[in-house]
Amino acid sequence: MADTVKKILLVEDDRQLSDLVTDFLTSEGYHVKQEFRGDTVAKRVELFSPDLIILDIMLPGKDGFAVCRDLRPTFFGPILMLTAKGTDFDQVLGLEIGADDYVIKPVEPRVLLARITALLRRGELPNQSQEIGEISYGHLQINRASRKVTLKDENVDLTSQEFDLLWLLAIKAGEVQNRDYIYKAVVGREYDGLDRSVDVRISRLRKKLFDDTETPFRIKTIWGQGYLFVPDAWN
Structure with a gap:
């Protein structure tokens, strides 16, 4: 083949x-x-x-x-x-x-x-994300080519869409990303107002990245708007 x-x-x-x-x-x-x-x-x-x-x-x-x-x-x-x-x-x-x-x-x-x-359509995220190969914030390193994530030199095992979601948020660090944009870029379809898949993956990302699940400080929920990756929360 x-x-x-x-x-x-x-x-x-x-x-x-x-x-x-x-x-x-x-x-x-x-x-x-x-x-x-x-x-x-x-x-x-x-x-x-x-x-x-x-x-x-x-x-x-x-x-x-x-x-x-x-x-x-x-x-x-x-x-x-x-x-x-x-x-x-x-x-x-x-x-x-x-x-x-x-x-x-x-x-x-x-x-x-x-x-x-x-x-x-793994990793096919829009705009400048295609030109960036690796992102680092404090102890967090994300490599797009190898799809490898490490935190404090420890590997973080992510599914394909968990990686794509983290990459999308990380390249837009400090900017709120709304659900419509996330669904189109990561899930590959329009957000229907009911699908909870991105919320579930955000929750899984927080657990894997040792964020506070009750009061997140690394990947924040901005109510009524979307999600925010905090660039200075990884030291």
């Missing part, structure tokens, strides 16, 4: 649905491998090295939440949860354990394709 062809691992135990999604994504130029059990995903990821994983929740062997949680220490590509469950609790839980996005079945193929395209 050519290097430009993106590889997708589809984890879905409904074989008819899996075949349909695989055929569609293959016709769109993706290289797709199928997996039908949760407890065999880790080995397949190791062998296949996918660029993106589509992960169902209700799986034999191990459910999708457990799979996502177990993958996150070593897999840093996007994980898209594909689920028949539509409750807010399930969506937020998926994001909290490291999923990058979710779609609720049944999903239109073009909607799924749009989500995949947005997730694979």
Whole structure:
């Protein structure tokens, strides 16, 4: 396969649905491998090295939440949860354990394709961010090329969208970034006024960067406006 062809691992135990999604994504130029059990995903990821994983929740062997949680220490590509469950609790839980996005079945193929395209647009942030390779604030270092973050010389493991969100805030340090801008730049779609995915990722970033979750001083919430990265809070 050519290097430009993106590889997708589809984890879905409904074989008819899996075949349909695989055929569609293959016709769109993706290289797709199928997996039908949760407890065999880790080995397949190791062998296949996918660029993106589509992960169902209700799986034999191990459910999708457990799979996502177990993958996150070593897999840093996007994980898209594909689920028949539509409750807010399930969506937020998926994001909290490291999923990058979710779609609720049944999903239109073009909607799924749009989500995949947005997730694979990793690091493509607008304007001057393309020209900057590394940012440092006190003990925090962020390297865009390697997508590596260190704080006090310790590695900080981030998902793809957590990194993109941190980079976006850091290159605009001292400026409030509203949700509309963040969703377009990081999530890849318009903010609908209900989606909580960015709020969840901000919360995860704060925990990983040792910010105060009750009274944040590194990544502040500016109520009614958005989020503010504080440049002098990293010493």
